[in-house]
Amino acid sequence: MPKFAPNLYHLFTELPIRKRFAAAAAHGFDAVEWHFPYELPKHELKALLTDNGLQLVHALMPVDQSVTWGLAGQPDKIDEFKRSAELALEYAATVGIAxxxxxxxxxxxxxxxxxxxxxxxxxxxxxxxxxASLDLTLVLESVCTIRAPKTMLRTLGQAAEVVKEVGRPNLKVLYDSYHVRNEEAGSLCAIFDEFQEVIGHVQIANVPGRHEPGVGDVDLQYFISHMHECGYRGWIGLEYDPLKDTASSLSWLANYKGIRAKLSK
Structure with missing residues (x-):
């Protein structure tokens, strides 16, 4: 059965951040994503995860709010990148970021x-x-030009080339259906098949509005089934903006065993 993790930057935003963890657990989830876990002290974050029976399966590297998007490809910010990496590794070691x-x-x-x-x-x-000593995979994401006009990596192929050049086993690509559908030709399934060996994490959102499955142009549930049939057993991050509210945006998950009963309460 596919494994889903709501992104707390996009979902349960009706609540303050500390209450989003309990809300995710109450809806039957075993894991969450959160872009900015560094907003909470790492030991408090660990306690929130433990108390709610959750894993943190995806996060972004910390970045100064004055910097747009990220640091890893910025020639004049190498020292800042290394300081950011150090903080990220502290959190990963404490809370277990996947x-x-x-x-x-x-x-x-x-x-x-x-x-x-x-x-x-x-x-x-x-x-x-x-x-290398942590159970942590770094994942490199391609971003569509609609979201970031000056993006450095637009396609999964470009991201995969960087992964190949680095040649480290703990570096893979992130497949985001929203970015892929907005930027690349071909079906989501065909593109997934082409890069499956180097995909370390998946996130889904529909187009054009970045909403939940069932709201938009793509049959994301078919895509989820295809990934599972192809042997993908990693987490699927729900990085979408609900059309109305979080609870109604999760109704499609009633099709999946293990989530259904808790959603119906």
Missing amino acids: TLHPHPGQMPPQYSQEQCLDVLVSNLDYFCAQA
């Missing part, structure tokens, strides 16, 4: 694409080496 996204950031105007990619490869190699 996958972490070190976003390269958007293209800075003063550097070439080649310069940025060279720095990205070097930074990721460093981060992977530092993370």
Whole structure:
């Protein structure tokens, strides 16, 4: 059965952040994503997860709020990247983050694409080496130009090339259906099949509005079934914005055993 993890940056936002963990557990989830776990002290975060029987399966690398998107591909922010990596590893070691996204950031105007990619490869190699003792996978995400016009990595193929160049076993790609559908030609299933061996995490949201399955142009439940039939057993992050509210946006999960009973309460 597929495994789902709501993203607490997008779901349960009707509640303050500390209450979102209990809400996720009450709806039958065993895991969550959260972009910014560093907003809470790491031991408090661990207690929230433990008390609610949850795993933290995906987070972003910490980044200064004045910086757009990320640090990993920024030639003038290498020291800042390393400090950010250190903080991320502290949290991963304490709370057990399963996958972490070190976003390269958007293209800075003063550097070439080649310069940025060279720095990205070097930074990721460093981060992977530092993370080698942890049960942690770094995942590199491609981002559609609708969301980030100056994005450094637009396609899964570009992200996969970076992963190949780094050559570390704890670095993979993140497959996000929203970004893939907005940026790439071909079906979601065909693109998944092409890159399945290097996919370390999956997130779903529909297009065009980044809403839940059943609201939009793509049959995401068919895509979920396809991934499962192909042997994907990792977590599927629910990184969508509910059309109305969180509770109603989860009604499609009644089709999945283990979630159904808790949703019906």
